Amino acid sequence: MNTCFEKKPVHLGTWMHLLMLSMIDFKVMGTSQRRCCLDVQVMRGANCWTNHYLVRGRLRMMLPQRVGVKICPLPFAxxxxxxxxxxxxxxxxxxxxxxxxxxxxxxxxxxxxxxxxxxxxxxxxxIGRGVCSNPEWFEESVNVMKPLIEEKNQAHSRYL
Structure with a gap:
């Protein structure tokens, strides 16, 4: 979401190495959630004790509109x-x-x-129905990510 909002180049960089400013930290959102994002901003003055700058996003919190919404079936193949x-x-x-x-x-x-x-x-x-041609990226890789997240959480709890 960093590149969706027009900012000065100095406010887009999230990592500083010597004199080179690069954009390597991002806010990632699904396509259905992009309308909730109001702004993404790099906080250059925030001290994170690293050479990365803090990336802050302002979001409009919206409840899901599930009640009364008609879900259309997939188109025919x-x-x-x-x-x-x-x-x-x-x-x-x-x-x-x-x-x-x-x-x-x-x-x-x-x-x-x-x-x-x-x-x-x-x-x-x-002929049957078609398949969803644009699945969300996290739904595809949930089986790979779940053990990694659990391992990270266990390491964090051991650290504390």
């Missing part, structure tokens, strides 16, 4: 239609779904709801 057997499977499944329903005595709304349910159920049955 339409790239599978390129395979003839998948396309044929979808067509056959859709024909079976639509064959047992008549147009008699139905309103346009009922017709549309039934058509939509036939299309989606046939697509789920034959």
């Amino acid at each position: 339409v790239h599978r239609f390129a395979m003839p057997e998948m396309r044929d499977s979808y067509v056959q499944s859709l024909e079976e779904e639509l064959s047992d329903w008549s147009l008699c005595e139905s309103t346009a709304e009922e017709y549309w709801k039934h058509l939509r349910s036939c299309i989606t159920s046939s697509a789920e049955e034959s």
Whole structure:
């Protein structure tokens, strides 16, 4: 998040070695949390007893908006239609779904709801849903990070 806010170059560096100022310390946030970050600032006067400067972030604390939020399912894996057997499977499944329903005595709304349910159920049955293409980085590496964090916590408690 350090580079998202416009600052003077002298206020971007977080590490000083001789006369060279480098940006090696960062605030890392997931894409869903970036709107909570108000500012990231390098505190050059903070004495941390190292050659690193303190990086401070101002955040707007927001509660998760889970209540009443409709979670959309993943989109269909339409790239599978390129395979003839998948396309044929979808067509056959859709024909079976639509064959047992008549147009008699139905309103346009009922017709549309039934058509939509036939299309989606046939697509789920034959081609399936896609996979999330942009997983959060910490969800991918949680199995690697968990033992390291526990080891660090144990070392810290032994130190105290």
